[in-house]
Amino acid sequence: MNEIVGIAYILGDDISTDDIVPSYTLTMRDPREMAQFTLKFIDPNFSNDITGKNIIIAGENFGTGSSREEAVNVFKILGIKAIIAKSFARIYYRNLINNGIPGITLNWDETLFSSGDRIKIALHDGIISNISKKKKITFTKLPVFITCILEEGGVLKKLLKNG
Amino acid sequence: MNLTLAEKILLNHSRIDDICPGEFIECEIDLIMVHEQLGGRIHVEFEKLGLTKVWDPEKIFFILDHWIPAPTISAAQMHQDARNFARKYQFIHNYSDQLNQGICHQVLPELGFARPGMLIVGSDSHTTTYGAFNCLSTGIGATDVSVVFATGKLWFKVPESYKIALNGEFKKGVMAKDFILQYIGDISTKGAIYKSLEFHAAESLSMDSRMTISNMAVETGAKFGIFLPDARLEKWLKFHTKESYNAMKPDENALYEKTYNYDLSEITPIVAKPSSPGNIEKIENVEGLEIDQAFLGSCTNGRMEDLRIAAKIIKGKSVNRNTRLIITPASKRIYQQAIEEGLIEIFINAGAVVTHSTCGACIGGHLGVLASDEICISSTNRNFKGRMGAPSSQVYLASPATVVASALKGKIADPREVL
Ligand code: SF4
Numbered sequence: 135m136n137e138i139v140g141i142a143y144i145l146g147d148d149i150s151t152d153d154i155v156p157s158y159t160l161t162m163r164d165p166r167e168m169a170q171f172t173l174k175f176i177d178p179n180f181s182n183d184i185t186g187k188n189i190i191i192a193g194e195n196f197g198t199g200s201s202r203e204e205a206v207n208v209f210k211i212l213g214i215k216a217i218i219a220k221s222f223a224r225i226y227y228r229n230l231i232n233n234g235i236p237g238i239t240l241n242w243d244e245t246l247f248s249s250g251d252r253i254k255i256a257l258h259d260g261i262i263s264n265i266s267k268k269k270k271i272t273f274t275k276l277p278v279f280i281t282c283i284l285e286e287g288g289v290l291k292k293l294l295k296n297g
Numbered sequence: 298m299n300l301t302l303a304e305k306i307l308l309n310h311s312r313i314d315d316i317c318p319g320e321f322i323e324c325e326i327d328l329i330m331v332h333e334q335l336g337g338r339i340h341v342e343f344e345k346l347g348l349t350k351v352w353d354p355e356k357i358f359f360i361l362d363h364w365i366p367a368p369t370i371s372a373a374q375m376h377q378d379a380r381n382f383a384r385k386y387q388f389i390h391n392y393s394d395q396l397n398q399g400i401c402h403q404v405l406p407e408l409g410f411a412r413p414g415m416l417i418v419g420s421d422s423h424t425t426t427y428g429a430f431n432c433l434s435t436g437i438g439a440t441d442v443s444v445v446f447a448t449g450k451l452w453f454k455v456p457e458s459y460k461i462a463l464n465g466e467f468k469k470g471v472m473a474k475d476f477i478l479q480y481i482g483d484i485s486t487k488g489a490i491y492k493s494l495e496f497h498a499a500e501s502l503s504m505d506s507r508m509t510i511s512n513m514a515v516e517t518g519a520k521f522g523i524f525l526p527d528a529r530l531e532k533w534l535k536f537h538t539k540e541s542y543n544a545m546k547p548d549e550n551a552l553y554e555k556t557y558n559y560d561l562s563e564i565t566p567i568v569a570k571p572s573s574p575g576n577i578e579k580i581e582n583v584e585g586l587e588i589d590q591a592f593l594g595s596c597t598n599g600r601m602e603d604l605r606i607a608a609k610i611i612k613g614k615s616v617n618r619n620t621r622l623i624i625t626p627a628s629k630r631i632y633q634q635a636i637e638e639g640l641i642e643i644f645i646n647a648g649a650v651v652t653h654s655t656c657g658a659c660i661g662g663h664l665g666v667l668a669s670d671e672i673c674i675s676s677t678n679r680n681f682k683g684r685m686g687a688p689s690s691q692v693y694l695a696s697p698a699t700v701v702a703s704a705l706k707g708k709i710a711d712p713r714e715v716l
Contacts, residue, residue: 152681152683156688175682176682195486200422224490224518224520233440277321289452293346
């Protein structure tokens with residue numbers, strides 16, 4: 135899990151779980167169907183636009199709002215490997231980690247990343263490289279407690295292994 | 298010792314002997330609340346663990362409230378999954394067939410399940426509501442629910458605490474909702490991410506008001522929104538539970554990261570404009586904006602205090618011809634009491650629609666969904682894009698008094714002028 139390579143997709147501040155998974159899709163039984171509605175109110179073509187991109191880079195308070203874990207699951211279904219944000223809402227952050235998706239808190243600006251950039255995250259070293267822009271930036275390494283969950287691929291897998 | 302309420306209660310539920318903000322600890326959970334949004338899906342997660350039973354079927358509170366009775370086939374399907382799961386694992390406190398109970402955050406405390414000193418988690422972000430009862434309570438997602446179902450334990454990062462001292466009393470027409478909107482506006486919707494809000498309130502603050510404040514504590518990003526115990530809480534508990542409890546106070550020299558002081562007599566009516574609860578404005582600056590719908594209900598404001606002030610404002614008058622007023626009492630008990638007090642009759646005579654107790658319009662699920670570009674003034678807690686219906690609809694959050702005053706005029710109105 136140390137090295138994650140992918141293509142960036144940029145999102146703004148205060149993206150709520152209501153934005154990610156609109157309430158009216160919550161009763162859908164098939165997660166794949168639900169994933170087609172991801173961020174529909176922000177960008178009606180999101181589920182197409184995200185094709186080929188797999189690292190979300192967002193602003194402040196990412197995932198604010200309800201506890202709906204669907205807001206993490208849809209990204210998983212769409213192939214997202216990691217989310218970088220200026221800050222995360224609390225429940226959303228737990229849900230990410232519990233599902234084995236690294237959430238990295240980083241204060242970034244437009245000079246650093248744009249959609250379509252090729253990004254490499256070295257999780258254990260605390261370094262993000264923007265290969266396209268030839269830039270490197272360090273972030274505060276995740277606590278060991280968190281990396282242990284990520285290493286196992288999420289909290290349920292960890293529980294299964296360790297009892 | 299110099300521990301805050303959050304630190305004390307977390308410590309009490311862990312196996313460590315010392316506690317410090319920032320560290321990761323494991324705690325034993327006293328109670329977990331689950332509603333249909335998770336109840337339907339959780340089996341997929343839980344069954345991955347290959348377990349045949351839950352850790353303690355006594356400590357699970359299971360209720361359907363968001364879409365009841367089911368308005369669509371997909372909601373009905375979700376309910377069926379949820380019920381099957383609750384039956385299969387033999388939950389004791391299973392309200393999935395009693396559709397008349399009401400909204401989870403109202404019903405659970407009313408039935409005496411939220412008691413001081415408890416550590417409660419729930420599959421809903423507004424689980425912070427039980428902080429009004431001196432419980433440390435917070436929302437979690439589906440995977441965390443599976444972990445609790447399996448082990449009864451959960452990991453926590455110990456939060457830093459903010460102390461919020463509330464003194465004085467609200468002036469006429471001003472409510473707890475106005476204070477909490479003001480506070481969210483003051484510190485922003487990210488001002489307290491991962492923090493524990495500790496409210497030190499005067500005894501005069503009603504339990505209904507405390508619930509409104511704890512409910513919306515999460516809108517600052519906070520993990521907990523807990524009140525200190527006092528005589529008013531004692532009185533409430535006497536009425537609602539026979540079980541024993543362990544009321545907790547912070548140490549006298551507890552360490553807070555920040556301290557805020559509010560004089561409630563200085564708070565004035567506040568409205569949060571679309572599309573964030575932190576986008577606040579004094580009523581004077583939004584007054585006169587025409588509305589299509591006014592909604593009074595939800596786990597934030599569907600209680601007796603809210604219905605009583607609404608009735609006081611609307612008694613003998615009529616909802617504006619170009620506006621619809623929907624009133625959803627937060628629980629069956631509240632509904633019954635409102636009938637006894639004659640409030641429902643006042644509402645119906647004024648032209649309001651009174652619905653059964655459910656989340657309903659709050660989540661744009663049913664019983665009051667908004668069409669494109671419609672404007673709604675609402676006593677709920679979130680006004681995100683599309684929250685109550687079409688993505689171009691707009692929600693203004695306000696107190697019950699402001700909601701009903703606005704319904705009378707067909708425009709956003711200052712409740713102080715009609716009281
Ligand atoms: S009333 Fe609204 S905020 Fe409260 S639990 Fe229901 S949907 Fe959530």
